[in-house]
């Protein structure tokens with residue numbers, strides 16, 4: 001990129017020239033300009049000691065969450081040894097014993113996507129999408145929020161599935177977890193992509209959220225979160241629901257599962273077939289979809305069509321939006337988020353991953369398939385595989401557990417060595433992303449035939465060497481959602497629709513607190529209050545929804561222009577922070593040019609997306625130890641860890657990572673590529 005790029009101001013260029021390891025072209029002549037005193041920005045509030053002390057970024061990004069107030073460990077944390085004994089996975093055939101860490105192999109058992117769609121087809125699909133999108137107001141929601149319409153069609157089939165499960169053999173549940181972070185955050189690279197997210201971000205700027213912001217009331221200072229006490233009735237209802245869940249008498253523990261991977265890795269096919277295997281799709285529906293797919297010349301996409309329901313998705317054979325589906329395994333009540341694999345739709349993938357407790361990372365095991373999905377982007381190119389970027393983004397958005405599913409091994413005669421070779425290449429990379437070894441599972445599966453999805457493989461070539469977990473076992477082994485019901489309500493809105501009787505229905509996952517019909521909520525950033533009229537979870541009316549649920553909330557007393565994708569429903573007395581600036585500990589990904597102060601970015605956090613800039617480079621950190629190496633670095637290079645100050649162009653609803661993980665993680669993108677990911681450590685609001 002030319003060095004006179006708009007976002008570099010001359011001071012930055014002067015600084016950059018001092019960098020030893022970068023050789024810049026001569027600077028442009030400075031224009032004589034009268035020196036203007038710079039207005040001083042108000043200082044951020046004092047950082048907590050731990051954040052200010054810059055603990056190891058790598059560790060900080062991946063540390064298990066703190067213990068719950070009751071002393072029990074949260075999802076992803078190492079379970080007590082008594083539990084660990086109960087949740088041992090069944091025997092898996094993994095890498096040869098000799099290649100394994102002997103200790104890990106001994107005492108602790110490990111856990112166990114026909115052609116790439118051409119870009120022009122994708123671009124055409126995008127154009128169709130844009131043309132078919134609703135008016136500006138709802139475009140933003142459609143672009144970034146997971147589709148709930150897809151979810152609703154499966155609900156009537158759940159009873160049938162439950163009956164089938166009652167007859168099925170018992171599955172093991174629980175996740176093996178252990179400490180042991182290895183690897184730093186260096187060597188992180190992502191592929192490049194066109195500026196699709198910037199286009200979508202611009203649409204969002206014109207949307208409902210812009211209207212809401214225009215009328216935003218100044219936020220009032222909130223009380224400390226520690227003062228929050230849920231009202232007695234709500235607390236009692238939450239307690240009863242938790243007890244029922246624990247006793248196994250109520251709903252099964254909930255799990256939000258995002259399906260990630262390179263384009264055409266086989267994500268939709270795998271999950272479409274999985275729904276069939278679980279009894280959620282009838283033979284009749286399968287035959288009809290197969291006939292329709294064959295008639296359109298897309299016979300091999302029939303299973304994917306079960307999830308890819310939009311006409312452009314079916315026409316082009318690529319997933320565009322996140323399809324949300326619900327199903328149950330023996331031990332989990334699963335909300336499935338099938339994310340698009342194509343690089344143009346990474347922002348949609350981010351919206352899906354931001355809500356997930358665990359990820360299925362689907363990799364194409366066919367000859368050359370894994371390599372295409374895993375290749376790093378060539379410097380300055382728009383190429384590269386999405387396997388890397390998806391894994392990095394998911395981890396940085398708080399997903400701690402992953403099952404890597406190697407598909408298409410049928411194309412290479414179920415070569416066991418191919419499976420091991422893929423694992424040997426991918427595992428070290430996932431560790432550098434921050435996934436703990438014990439929180440990773442590895443398994444083969446074949447989408448079209450259904451091998452190793454719910455039942456052990458039927459194909460003798462796979463059955464000969466794979467006796468490990470099926471996909472259903474792997475899902476049951478994930479730790480379920482940890483419900484933050486002891487914190488004030490937070491519901492980042494992913495989609496909005498007008499309900500029939502004049503209300504507004506918003507969809508999203510509760511990240512904190514609980515709701516009942518009649519609850520008062522504050523919608524930020526519009527600062528309008530509303531009353532909950534009705535609640536739906538999994539398409540059914542409910543009288544209570546708790547943190548960890550994905551819910552449709554119908555609100556009365558609010559204007560539809562006051563809520564949009566990226567808004568947050570919160571407790572009126574403990575509102576979400578309306579942030580004008582924040583500091584984040586980030587790791588710099590694959591940047592084409594060094595990051596300088598003033599770098600324009602698109603900020604992604606939970607379901608929100610906003611333009612902004614990196615307004616300060618606070619400190620350079622040692623990527624391994626987290627120690628401050630230098631304050632106010634002049635620029636940041638690929639692989640470096642740093643604390644940066646970010647200023648969104650309009651206030652955003654955010655929280656410190658320590659208060660609400662899901663609202664305290666950010667991904668910074670520029671020109672369609674993710675340049676940095678990290679967590680929010682300090683924030684400033686309009687009143688500070």
Ligand SMILES: Nc1nc2c(ncn2[C@@H]2O[C@H](COP(=O)(O)OP(=O)(O)OP(=O)(O)O)[C@@H](O)[C@H]2O)c(=O)[nH]1
Pocket residue numbers: 113114115261262263264265266267268269270300301302304317318319339340341342407408409410411445446447448
């Ligand atoms: N032989 C074989 N083909 C598969 C397998 N899984 C998927 N496919 C084929 O791979 C192609 C792409 O599958 P999809 O399920 O659409 O891939 P995807 O990852 O969902 O694609 P995007 O959502 O667009 O990223 C289709 O033609 C599938 O039939 C498999 O295990 N074996």
